[in-house]
Amino acid sequence: MHGPASPGWLLVVLCAATGAYCLLRMRSPVEEQRRIAGGEALMGFGMAAMAVPAAVATPPRWAWLAYTAVFGATAVRALWTARTSPHHLHHLMGAFAMVYMAGVMAASPGHHGHGGSGVPLVTGVLLLYFTGYVLRSGVRLLPLAAATPGGTRTLGWGDRPELSQACRLSMGIAMLAMLVTL
Template sequence: MHGPAVVTWLVAALSVGAAALCTVRIRAGAGRGCTGAAGDPAGRESDTAEALMALGMAGMALLPGPVWGWLFTVLAGAMLLGVLGRAGAAGPRAHRLHHGIGALAMAYTALAMPPGAGHGHAHHLAAGAPPVTGALLVYFGAYSLWGGSRLLSAPAGGGPVAVAGAAAGSGPAVLAGGLGRACRVAMGIGMFAMLLTM
């Protein structure tokens, strides 16, 4: 990732933190995903995709290179095929679509910013395609604002403050809902920051 070193390390730290939260949710069986049922397969799928994407984003920030682009292209294909090929509730399909867009955005960023960007021909690649970069910035900026506003306006029983306050005694339920949304918002902010460096 190109740009100030502090931004690179902040994005990496944010991504590792998001991956850790998702991993804890998976291990606790609290993945509610979109259906609201604790431990449901859609929730585990969503948490697993977010953990993989977060770890990939951290790796991409610290060790940029085109190999990440191909890995994220495969993940994007799997998510988008899941949107097209599986019937079911709108919530899981919307999550797969969001993850597919996120994986495509990371593939685009990785392929547009290979190591050595700024030298010769690679400088041209580092700029990316301004319309694509702009559209992705709008998407992830809007998603982060929308997701953040949902966290702030959550009912008292499900908001992040209530989740933190209940941590001592409610077990896996603490890890549901609000933290899942917080993971997605963190990933959206991280993607927005990466796109800004292009």
Template sequence: MHGPTLVNWLLALLTATAGVYCLTRLRHSPCASGPGHTGRRLARESDAAEALMGLGMAAMAVTGATVPAAVWAGLFGAPAAAFLFAALHAPTGRAHRLHHAVGALAMTYMALAMTASPGGHHHAATLGTPPLTGALLLYFGGYALWAGARLLRTPAGTLALGTTGLPQACRLAMGIGMFAMLLTM
């Protein structure tokens, strides 16, 4: 992304930290079989999707248009298609999967728009489609507000323990990161 260098690096640090945390949760989560496996499977899907998004946002914030569009499209387009397919065919976790599909599609859109601009620099008239960018800004801005409101309702002490608050704080950071990346378009 082409904002101020300090902002790019702070965004990369925030989203990379969230991505690594999600990878850690994925590594330590129980296997998705046995009683109640649907909830554990959705949690593992969420951790995997959020790890990909966090680390992908960090990479995109730092590398920008130096990575070919085909790499970004493959990295985020395939999970977007998988989440859309799963949301259409599995009623459990449909909203959850649609959210991850929107996130992956937004990353694909930003990458393609960024690499399509001449020299990879942002110019308002040439980067992205303003109505689509605006719709994504509304979505992720609303998501960040919703995630922040949920975080405020967590019991005291759970943020430090990581039982409830830390995953919600991670989701809030990811929503803010996505909003910031869209805003720099």
């Protein structure tokens, strides 16, 4: 994405670290958690690659088209799986946002952003969605007193709900940052 180099590198590190943690989550014994973690790992690494500052490496137009194809396929898969799990609706929105950003970058490789015409409607809708998602995810991380039925249970790294929620929050914040610099 286009913007200052330092925040761009911070986005790269945040997204790559989130993608790496999602790979760890894929070791969960629960199949649905592995599937969700795989999609989130793809999203994290894809966002890291897209966030590399343009001053360092400006991808050729075909790279943006490849991003569009990969995340378009991801969006179709998320649409298909959304019928059984509402969480996949968020994956659909994330994949759509990636397709949109890659499409904008493929269509306008010579200039940064949308010009002086203001925020386009799609960008505005995505900004509103991800702002709401980040706020909701942040609230869900607030500590609550909860009783665990059956005593305590040791959870593996792939099954820690607070870590996976923090992962989703990080990617939501990164998506907001990328949309703002679009």
